[in-house]
Amino acid sequence: MKKSHPIRRVMLATAATVSGIVLLLSLKPASDPTAASAQGGAVPQPPAAGQESPQGGSGSQQSSSRARTVVGAVAKTEYGPVQVRLTLTGNKITKAEAVQAPSGGRSTEITNNAVPQLNQAAITAGSADIDAVSGATYTSGGYRQSLQSALDKAGDGGSTGASSSPQAPASRARTVVGAVAKTEYGPVQVRLTLTGNKITKAEAVQAPSGGRSTEITNNAVPQLNQAAITAGSADIDAISGATYTSGGYRQSLQSALDKAGG
Template structure:
């Protein structure tokens, strides 16, 4: 009879060795994760703040909040206003949010810029941004929860959203 078909200690040793070797190969194959830099992000404009696709707009300059009113000339409390917040720098890349306010209520929220360095990160952030957009509409403020697995993107979203809301109030 073959030694591996027995139920003795040799079989357990061979299986344990195979599992150990497989685990070591997986650990070695993983990319090392660099620790995040500890910085205090201020909602100041950055040099890489312009989002592709015209996030600058008719606002206060490159990277700053930009606003446009509806053709009826309404203000944030009586008409429609679209505002793009400041880009918030995260360790994975900038996050920038655009909101539409109609009659004092947020009717639309969208991230016009968010980290997309690799396919896995992009897939995670697409999900996170959808959740954050929905939370923004429900909360009507920047007081929203972070999305698990996308903490830095969520925090950047909150900062950019707050700068857009501040621009609406001014």
Template sequence: MRRVVLATAATVSGIVLLLSLKPASDPAAASAAGGAAPQQTAAGQESPQGGSASQTGSQSVTGNVAQTQYGPVQVRLTLTGDKITKAEAVQAPKGGTSDQKTALAIPKLNQEAVAAGSADIDAVSGATYTSGGYKQSLQSALDKAKAAGGTSGSSGAAGASSSPQAPAAQARIVTGNVAQTQYGPVQVRLTLTGDKITKAEAVQAPSGGTSTQKTALAIPKLNQEAVAAGSADIDTVSGATYTSGGYKQSLQSALDKAGG
């Protein structure tokens, strides 16, 4: 009987001990631990958002230096695709009155280059030489950009059409008629790309005595003005009225021959 009592007591004590023990894992704690995981996931989603934006590629192209009577002009372009988004002069005439002319002309020329998207822009009044140099350097920058990007889309164009690509406009040379002046003949030769004057030169001009000095002074100015204006509507050089008049006559005849 005593053994039965002792066994019963031991059994009851064991049951009490088992009931007093709690599981090591608390549901509330498990729930709190589970709530931290979504926060890590949310933090991980921020990274893709920060790196998802992609910028359109742009390129910077610097044109050749164009020498003018008052100093060099050089233009740098920023292009996105084939569109000019920024134009600036990295070199421009300076010193004396050139500072004022540059400050007046360059911002206007920059704006016109972006607006036109080409070198077909107007010369700024009072800054003919700077404008002419700017346009020359601008055109060379556009030519460089075209040459650099010319091969990138050629394969796609070939797949789209079997017709050959249109060749670039070729330069042609036209020589005007000889214009007789009081001091000697003047004859102008033009280089044109399409209908644009890219170079002007005098193959004949008055020489001998003071005419040599006047020719050396006038002809470079007239050549630059012809390129800048793209026509025979150019100013007469002071002190070389006859040479200027003959130059303009021969220039106009060359343009007539070219069909311009």
């Protein structure tokens, strides 16, 4: 038999060694993070703290109160109805708007000026304890009434503080009638509806009537009623041309407040 040449044996041995090394490298475990990365795969990472998971959860506590909407009762004023809608998050007013307000002629101009101010005041105060807008006494009074009604519906009792403690139920409405005040032109008597110590409705159950007195009463009494609600007291101005009726109204109004303990 013909013997192999020594150089050829060396070359064959070298080739076999190289092939073995290549084979070993190709058999590296696929679970090696480095190998996975080299093949374009991503190494799974645990979610970072506070990072949202695919299910919408979070690694940290993130829940907040949902916004809710409440609409107050319609408050009737001399120039038209006023109704307030509130958006609250928790107990905080985040949006206030008038869904009804006086309109037509001069009323539209007054509403367009007053309502944005009243809306902002409600958000800032967080309650119905807001000032009337100058030149919009009736609209302001109606706005406050409907605003208070919305807060009562929200179970807030008229205050939107940050406390999350349960609110006490709103006070029930009660009616008190003042003493009859005798005037030069006839008796005046006032009846009030109060929620807590707040006047929510005022009306004259007696007022001068007959001839010119009827006309004066029809003009003056609605203004006096609204003024009583707005002021929340008997400290109201007399109506021009109805001095006697205004004086009698104030007397009976004060009497009703005294009976109510206000």
